[in-house]
Amino acid sequence: MAISSSSSSSSLTRFLTAPCQKDRILSFGNNINFNKNNKRNNKLCINASSSSAAANKSIKELTLDSKVEVLLDSVKWDDKGLAVAIAQNVDTGAILMQGFANREALATTISSRKATFFSRSRSSLWTKGETSNNFINVHDVFLDCDRDSIIYLGKPDGPTCHTGSETCYYSSVNNFLNHSKVEDSTLALTTLYSLESTISQRKAEIEADDSGKPSWTRRLLLDKKLLCSKIREEADELCRTLEENEDQSRSASEMADVLYHAMVLLALKNVKAEEVLEVLRLRFTKSGIEEKNSRK
């Protein structure tokens, strides 16, 4: 079952063989050999003849279906036929949820572009959103070096967690261990979103007429003139790090200033960083070009 050597087969080899897999692949190099043991665990009956046919062609000659079979064969399914599948927000990077995929779930995700898992409790396929309508629209799928862990990189239609939370990860160990009061919904926020959340809290304090602690963010939120003069000033300072050939740390610092002040403005306008990133994505990806053309 070796794919014949061709100009493209080395790319295929690179895609299909990770160092961690050495013990599972019978032989490789310019030829691809499927891991026979791997197939034993597949819950979905695969089309052996199509795989076999695929194995005798170069990557360029394969049909899309055959390529998908090759891909599914390359996953290191565990003894239950499963691999970990992590859904991640393509714009924010937030980890939305984690489940497991079997061969059929991954195949369904690839064809439907909706994040699909294998529910271990119900022993059945489960597309996130089939009940709530909050689908996760998958833009790409990634496999790790071991080929036993999958990322569904996509855009959620709404909150992912069945509790209504944006993501399923809202229990912070730090909060639990260091505070006597456990805060609600402490999402696993990365830096930009953690800052956004802080600014949003300051804004909520002002709106609730809570005197709150004095802070620079508070002053900016209360004084639009000051805020805008700062944004213009920081943008100018960022430019000057290039024009006056200042060092890299100055550029990073000035860019941090631009970002922070601009995010205070976004908070005042009730615009989320995620919305800005979505605008960027639509502009700079293929679908963005299509989107732009469709508006003409």
Add this chain to the structure above:
Amino acid sequence: MAISSSSSSSSLTRFLTAPCQKDRILSFGNNINFNKNNKRNNKLCINASSSSAAANKSIKELTLDSKVEVLLDSVKWDDKGLAVAIAQNVDTGAILMQGFANREALATTISSRKATFFSRSRSSLWTKGETSNNFINVHDVFLDCDRDSIIYLGKPDGPTCHTGSETCYYSSVNNFLNHSKVEDSTLALTTLYSLESTISQRKAEIEADDSGKPSWTRRLLLDKKLLCSKIREEADELCRTLEENEDQSRSASEMADVLYHAMVLLALKNVKAEEVLEVLRLRFTKSGIEEKNSRK
């Protein structure tokens, strides 16, 4: 084994009980009951007396060690005593790697602040970086609603993958299925980093004296004066969406312009978005305050 009702116990209840856990928790409400079945699978011998003592105290009275025991008891370890553990970059949101944690691995991660896993192949604890020195410095740990999936949110000292790749997820299914040539190291990049990568490619084309396709990014990279005038102009336009009360979509669009043009400047200065976010984090987190004070 019920924690006595107190002003804080409802917070503890909220932290420890997720809807998905109902079937595992004997009873709850103002009282916490540990899941006895859960303990059967723990590979690490837990200090039953400390857990028992903990169970009779309110959260405020618990020692840190007892709180950790309560936390470890609350995880829904699988039949092998494991839970999925995902390491995520606190600044970029990149999923670095995924492994499994047992009770001891999670306890070690919490105490050492280094991402630690249970290696299923070697049946032993494994701290990422113990060989490569590329530790993942964990800032916080999050549990999901099912309490069987863990995020180690932290900062990597260097590339996480044993292949030298920044993350273990570098095999894109889209690339494999849609292109005859499989690109090397197509990392699972979210929007901002995907844009950064595109700008960086344009810069590399110019440096390689490759005529390349004409593009706006290319023009900006070649004309610092134009770039800086655009950054100042876009910052001004962003401000005007607030000053002139324009609609939200205008703010999102102008902010996208600011971000994009500023990122071209960062590329020229060889500054990564990750460095900017690190500056922001150090400024706005507790450790940032300490860091600032330490410089006084």
